[in-house]
Amino acid sequence: MFCSIKSPAVRRLTNRVLGTMVLNILFAVIAALAIRFAHLRGIAGYLVAVLPALPIVGVIVAFGVFLEEEKDEFQRNLMVQALLGGIGGTLVATTVWGNLEAFVHVPHLQSIWIYPIFWLFVGLSTPVVLWRYR
Amino acid sequence: MKNRLKVLRAERDWSQGDLAQRLEVSRQSVNAVETGKFDPSLPLAFKLARLFERPIEEIFTDEEERG
Numbered sequence: 087m088f089c090s091i092k093s094p095a096v097r098r099l100t101n102r103v104l105g106t107m108v109l110n111i112l113f114a115v116i117a118a119l120a121i122r123f124a125h126l127r128g129i130a131g132y133l134v135a136v137l138p139a140l141p142i143v144g145v146i147v148a149f150g151v152f153l154e155e156e157k158d159e160f161q162r163n164l165m166v167q168a169l170l171g172g173i174g175g176t177l178v179a180t181t182v183w184g185n186l187e188a189f190v191h192v193p194h195l196q197s198i199w200i201y202p203i204f205w206l207f208v209g210l211s212t213p214v215v216l217w218r219y220r
Numbered sequence: 221m222k223n224r225l226k227v228l229r230a231e232r233d234w235s236q237g238d239l240a241q242r243l244e245v246s247r248q249s250v251n252a253v254e255t256g257k258f259d260p261s262l263p264l265a266f267k268l269a270r271l272f273e274r275p276i277e278e279i280f281t282d283e284e285e286r287g
Binding site: 157 | 244245246248249251252253257258260261264
């Protein structure tokens with residue numbers, strides 16, 4: 087992500103994230119088809135609905151593993167700062183939106199959007215973090 | 221924290237890339253440490269000390285101690 091020369095840890099992270107993205111799409115299609123056509127109810131319905139979220143957990147785990155595996159402490163530091171930017175930005179954005187929902191009745195933000203919003207803020211934080219060390 | 225990495229590198233005619241290769245880190249990391257924007261951990265500081273065959277305090281200067 088940050089390294090000019092990709093370290094083995096970055097390569098492994100990239101492969102893991104790509105793998106989980108493929109699983110995410112696959113599970114989302116399976117869940118949509120199963121709920122729509124098989125009319126799943128009860129526990130089976132809940133399990134299928136949760137299925138697409140599992141690869142997302144996998145991405146979080148992959149980043150945790152990366153922070154363990156990456157030997158370059160400066161690169162780890164860059165990654166941690168970008169992730170913190172993502173967490174902070176998401177907390178601020180969702181809290182502000184929550185207040186808007188409560189007091190001025192803006193449209194409801196479904197919690198499924200919180201994860202993409204987090205990565206949006208990680209993406210916005212990354213150039214800022216890199217700029218600090220240019 | 222100030223350091224003498226640039227001087228020590230120049231004495232050996234090493235580029236930042238050469239030093240990065242020896243330390244097994246990215247060139248970006250060497251640049252960040254050299255310019256004082258990133259303070260290395262003790263293990264990395266010891267690695268630098270071994271590489272340049274100097275004590276750590278000859279490579280890094282504690283600004284607060286200098287007053």
